[in-house]
Amino acid sequence: MSSRAEDTPSPRWGTGKPTINDVARLSGVSKKTVSRVINRSPLLNEDTRKRVLEVISELGYVPNPQARALALRTNFLIGLIHDNPNAQMVLNVQQGILEALQGTDFEMIVRPVDRGSAAMLDDVRHFLQRQRLYGVILLPPISENDALARLCDEAGCRYVRMGSAELDDADHMVASNDREAVRAATAYLIEQGHRSIGLIAGPHGFRSATERRQGFEDALAEARIKLPRSLIAEGNYTFASGLAAAEKLLDLSPRPTAIFASNDEMAAAVVHAARQRGVDVPGQLSVIGFDDTPISAHIWPPLTTVRWPIVSMARSAALKLLSGIGESDSEVAEPSMFLSTLVRRASVAPAPNP
Amino acid sequence: MSSRAEDTPSPRWGTGKPTINDVARLSGVSKKTVSRVINRSPLLNEDTRKRVLEVISELGYVPNPQARALALRTNFLIGLIHDNPNAQMVLNVQQGILEALQGTDFEMIVRPVDRGSAAMLDDVRHFLQRQRLYGVILLPPISENDALARLCDEAGCRYVRMGSAELDDADHMVASNDREAVRAATAYLIEQGHRSIGLIAGPHGFRSATERRQGFEDALAEARIKLPRSLIAEGNYTFASGLAAAEKLLDLSPRPTAIFASNDEMAAAVVHAARQRGVDVPGQLSVIGFDDTPISAHIWPPLTTVRWPIVSMARSAALKLLSGIGESDSEVAEPSMFLSTLVRRASVAPAPNP
């Protein structure tokens, strides 16, 4: 029909949908009044509200979120920025966030990033500037990156970091007490008579790794057990790295009688490596992991591990965002510290007699 | 300043950001011309374009996506609707979709739903109506729900279903050839001398379950092996259900010498159950799974399994959405059928001599 078309994506919505004007006309009030009904303004005649609501449901009117977003200068989107340490964890976090968003107008958009990439910060900056999200949630391990938090500040974007460390800043952080949880787990091994306990630490520079390692050392120190350097191996939270670390520990002589791995992937690798060389778990080797991911229950023997309430933490992080960080009107503060607990399964047995 | 404030969420963006008007003023052209530059309109003087681009980069101008969305009646959001069958799979799909969205203005929002819930369809309907997404991608197993596809049609929302069946409708579907892949996997077991092979089927009513079962039966029929009913157990793709099914099969006498499980979770359960009752895998029992999720490589022994190119499929599904389904101008059709392949690991051995 038109003489020439400029190149634009073809629209699709907005043809048959009723607008706020239709509602206003049919209920005999102004747009503004309808808007007041939608936004639950308290200064509003009860009869008017009812009438408008009737028309709304009759017409099946749904306010256009784009228009709302434009007018309100908020886009009702929460971002989840993560660099996938573990699929189950990411999905649990998504679940927690979505639980918090339930019943609100907010939605979640997901942004995986590449921790290793040099362009990571620029990517995120670009992302934040373009999308102008209401706020973002940062997942460990990338949440430990302070530059990222500064970036959010600069971009004027609210944020909450999930972590496994002490709270530096309760307004922007939700954390679990990894150190204490690992101390308790290690103490449990010691209780079972183990004296030669190997540690597969997390990657250098990660707060969670440090916390877990400290918890481990706390327990040994309490029991006055010395920790030779050789009993410490490092992995980067992947199965492959755990395998290498486990092999190193299992080749020691004398072999440790127990190993604490800083996450389940690496603990699974320990079990894997042990089986490969005919070492019986838990008969000759006890193993404890961390995370309580499904794999810990599915392998044989099922892993004793530390469960951290990741879904609750994520939910709390999202609520914290929505309740307006640092704004004085947040009535009930969301909890910021969560307790992890030891889940006892079959991968731990009393230490064999020498 | 104002005498009274109505209750609205506090805005946060839009205070300091340069707008298209700023760019227009500073480069001495009209808004429309700036808009043309942004949208890469071809009818545009090269010098003007350069000048505007300079001003844009100088100002650090970023177009407001909400305003664009409103004007274009499209919100540049792709929805992923899934009911979590498996964390790794969901995450792989997210990765594939995001790869496809890379460099476009689109973002992905995630919507997990509860397959069991009666309110599921209403939830989704409500979600689609409210968000007015550009399009959605449906993941199995929920993608097999025809009512859901109809819902998308009614809501005027583009969609692509990912599946494991034949293509009913290549415009709206991306699929893998499960049947053939399972046939090949089963044939491999037969090649290894197995004659008594158990099947842990997927849940009744699921297309993927049917396809895989048929592939299994195809292979047996080819080799003229009879399949007694007792060798078929059913699970619902969870570890727990796999455990129950595995126990049933392992308690048979004579015991099957191999088991094909319709996904890795259930295959892992078979290994788990076997170990529990001292049956050696693969010495006394060979196992094959399906999906090639990480657990298949991490348990001992590592599982032989069928890998389907889920990331590529998801990427293709997203590209299919973006390229405008059913619109005549889609130049190169996205591939719709993907081939799954057998990954041979240590869980299969030749059948023991009776």
Added chain:
DNA sequence: TGTCACCTGGAAACCGGTGTCATACAAGTG
């Protein structure tokens, strides 16, 4: 009854882009 504070609701502006159409100007054409 007059004054005033307090609700309520309408008109118009606004959020920040894009579409339509008109216009100015250059080049091609018979």
Added chain:
DNA sequence: CACTTGTATGACACCGGTTTCCAGGTGACA
């Protein structure tokens, strides 16, 4: 030279909500 054709640009309405500002109506109170 008048007339079409085509290119580059601008004015202005519009997307569908929200907000500002103001006026009319109401009840309380002197």
